[in-house]
Amino acid sequence: MFHFIFDTLIHHRINHNTHRVVRFFETQSIANTSNFTEKQAVTISYLTKSCGLSLESAISASKKLKIKSTEKPDSVLELLRSHGFTENHISRLISCWPGLILADPERTVRPKIDYFASLGLVGPDLPRVLCSCNVLNSSLENQIKPTCDFLKQYLRTNENLIYAIKRCSRVVLYKVEKIMVPNIYTLRAHGVPESLIGRLIMLQVGTLLLRVDVFKEAADAVKEMGFDPKTVS
Structure with a gap:
């Protein structure tokens, strides 16, 4: 049944595609521009040379942060590289969440990497997943661990948990x-057994993150079509 729920819900997703052409920043030289303060210039230079950001991204990021010393940023980059983050990973990560470069590498960044590694997220999957969302800027104790603990109630094993996270890292x-929980209650109300709810979380956890009213409408529609809630198809 849940495969049909997913097929119905997928049509509610919105595809965001934006395209911009920025010629100005591609042709400007930092050294020849008088519009930047000295601190901005240092920040922009570091972000482009050490983090691989485009000039446009570096200029945008420099409005939100100032790199006064490279000691902490260097340590963050060293930590990421030691866990398999490539230059492309780092560029993507810092472009999307520039504040990460000023995070405390030992107190803020390493514990999150170690936590996911302890669950079994290792090798190339580790940087791939951690670069796909803003998880390294999220609270380990208040957000990441409670979320994983909740999911594991249904998924039982770390292996299943990591499988679900790799499919939907957000x-x-x-x-x-x-x-x-409200969406899980909807499934139970329609007679879906716990084993299939756990399987849905593992295979298509993003479906259960949809709005309650949208999910309920789709579940009701699937039931009216006559599908057996105790089957997977």
């Missing part, structure tokens, strides 16, 4: 207990 950023 799940770790949600208050899943608040969002998913």
Whole structure:
């Protein structure tokens, strides 16, 4: 049944595609521009040379942060590289969340990397997943661990948990207990057994992150079509 729920819900997703052509920043030289303060110039230079950001991204980021010393940023980059983050990973990560470069590498960044590694997220999957959402800027104790603990109630094993996270990494950023519980209640009300609810979470956890009214409407529609809630198809 849940495969049909997913097929129905997928049509509610919105595809965001934006395209911009920025010629000015591609042709400007930092050294020849008088519009930047000295601190901005240092920040822009570091972001482009050490983090691989485009000039446009570096200029944008420099409006939100100032790199006064490279000691902490250098340590963050060293930590990321030691865990398999490539230059492309780092460029993407810092472009999307520039504040990460000023995070405390030992107190803020390493504990999150170690936590996911302890769950079994290792090798190339580790940087790939951690670069796909803002997880390294999220609270380990208040967000990441509670989310994983909640999911594991249904998924049982770390292996299943990591499988679900790899399929939908953004799940770790949600208050899943608040969002998913009403949708899980909807499935139970339609007679879906716990084993299939767990399988849905593992295979298509993003489906259960949809709005309660949208999810309920789709579940009701699937039931009216006559599908057996105790089957997977």
